[in-house]
Amino acid sequence: MSPTNPxxxxxxxxxxxxxxxxxxxxxxxxxxxxxGNETTSSSQLGRxxxxxxxxVRKDLAHFGQFGHPGVGYRCDELVEAIxxxxxxxxxxxxALVGVGNLGRALLGYRGFHQQGFRLxxxxxxxxxxxxxxIEGVEIHALESxxxxxxxxxxxxxxxxxxxxxxxxxxxxxxxxxxxxIVNFAPVTVTVPEGVCKVGVDLARELEQVTFxxxxxxxxx
Amino acid sequence: MSPTNPxxxxxxxxxxxxxxxxxxxxxxxxxxxxxGNETTSSSQLGRxxxxxxxxVRKDLAHFGQFGHPGVGYRCDELVEAIxxxxxxxxxxxxALVGVGNLGRALLGYRGFHQQGFRLxxxxxxxxxxxxxxIEGVEIHALESxxxxxxxxxxxxxxxxxxxxxxxxxxxxxxxxxxxxIVNFAPVTVTVPEGVCKVGVDLARELEQVTFxxxxxxxxx
DNA sequence: CATTGTGAACTTATTCACAGCC
DNA sequence: GGCTGTGAATAAGTTCACAATG
Numbered sequence: 001m002s003p004t005n006p007x008x009x010x011x012x013x014x015x016x017x018x019x020x021x022x023x024x025x026x027x028x029x030x031x032x033x034x035x036g037n038e039t040t041s042s043s044q045l046g047r048x049x050x051x052x053x054x055x056v057r058k059d060l061a062h063f064g065q066f067g068h069p070g071v072g073y074r075c076d077e078l079v080e081a082i083x084x085x086x087x088x089x090x091x092x093x094x095a096l097v098g099v100g101n102l103g104r105a106l107l108g109y110r111g112f113h114q115q116g117f118r119l120x121x122x123x124x125x126x127x128x129x130x131x132x133x134i135e136g137v138e139i140h141a142l143e144s145x146x147x148x149x150x151x152x153x154x155x156x157x158x159x160x161x162x163x164x165x166x167x168x169x170x171x172x173x174x175x176x177x178x179x180x181i182v183n184f185a186p187v188t189v190t191v192p193e194g195v196c197k198v199g200v201d202l203a204r205e206l207e208q209v210t211f212x213x214x215x216x217x218x219x220x
Numbered sequence: 221m222s223p224t225n226p227x228x229x230x231x232x233x234x235x236x237x238x239x240x241x242x243x244x245x246x247x248x249x250x251x252x253x254x255x256g257n258e259t260t261s262s263s264q265l266g267r268x269x270x271x272x273x274x275x276v277r278k279d280l281a282h283f284g285q286f287g288h289p290g291v292g293y294r295c296d297e298l299v300e301a302i303x304x305x306x307x308x309x310x311x312x313x314x315a316l317v318g319v320g321n322l323g324r325a326l327l328g329y330r331g332f333h334q335q336g337f338r339l340x341x342x343x344x345x346x347x348x349x350x351x352x353x354i355e356g357v358e359i360h361a362l363e364s365x366x367x368x369x370x371x372x373x374x375x376x377x378x379x380x381x382x383x384x385x386x387x388x389x390x391x392x393x394x395x396x397x398x399x400x401i402v403n404f405a406p407v408t409v410t411v412p413e414g415v416c417k418v419g420v421d422l423a424r425e426l427e428q429v430t431f432x433x434x435x436x437x438x439x440x
Numbered sequence: 441c442a443t444t445g446t447g448a449a450c451t452t453a454t455t456c457a458c459a460g461c462c
Numbered sequence: 463g464g465c466t467g468t469g470a471a472t473a474a475g476t477t478c479a480c481a482a483t484g
Contacts (some may be wrong), residue, residue, distance in 0.1 A: 449476105460467090
């Protein structure tokens, strides 16, 4: 309620789905701010994103009290609160492994930078690429991964190599002390306890759509 | 049980999470086949993917009976069954809108083709790109979207344009009769009932990781 | 008086546990 | 003996509904 919000009532054991929605709220709040709105409400957010108002409020309730009864939420306040919750109230230094088609696209993706993610190093097995720069980011040899990760103080890794190499690359990143990994290879990699992992498989996303179509459903 | 499985006991109202896991099972089954396995089991699949064996069986039970008690699942049989369920037992003709960094990466992504998705046309607003081919796919003007979609019999659309244009492009795709859309723009677009939509936001995926890290959790 | 925050009711999803089968 | 399929039990997540509030 006050400018600096009360501490989270429940630090851990937040359902993953809540975290997903949280970053959706964040994105939507920014759009609403860009549209000139100073405040919003749980029902407005919910309507826009396809949730109920109660769900929006319950999700936020996991982390504290951010609203003003009778008024709603101040967009800038809630943006800051969610950024803090998601850990994006600071910069994160990120390494990319695999400078193929997808890797190059990720190097050029401005959305990362806007959310505070800094791609500060890239790695590839192809020696012809090593030493060159793409989008201002230097491509290093895979062999120097541990060293560069350490000197560059990199905390997150993005894996964009073929499926066959994904586990080995993941192991290297973990050994180099990375805290979390986003894996774009179409394979399930395993990481030790304590390392966070998210997988993105582009073909799988399309399959969600074809399932709905093949079974004549509507989805959101 | 028989080579041609019994019809699904429950056609509709399958939880979205089940469909997500289904395509994970499919991917894992293919890896196991590539490793030379003829059969697998719910516990093996579950262990590999981080689910319980009961969950694997329950998920499949939504659609019929595919296993052999005492034996497990024949990989090739189950792959075919899941492909049929997901609707990927045939080719799907797909259009890409937005040939920027990400769009070009998607055009070059071989995983789509492997799963039966054919990117047969691309569209962009930049007139300097129009008429050229990337990865063998011709780039058309946005204005000819409806016409090309129709003559090329395209059923799915992939949106890879900036956030500001995503809704307009989505509306055009819907108007052109597309059945489903995968949206890579960092904005929530709305589609009418009956059109299926999936959103992928690369920065959001990283936020799932930073949340876990900022709160010192381990995730899978 | 519109809107939040929240306990209680409800709904959905997951796990357990075991009968039946190979 | 090992494994599936499934009803029953448990857990998790969502919605309801309303007192509290600026």
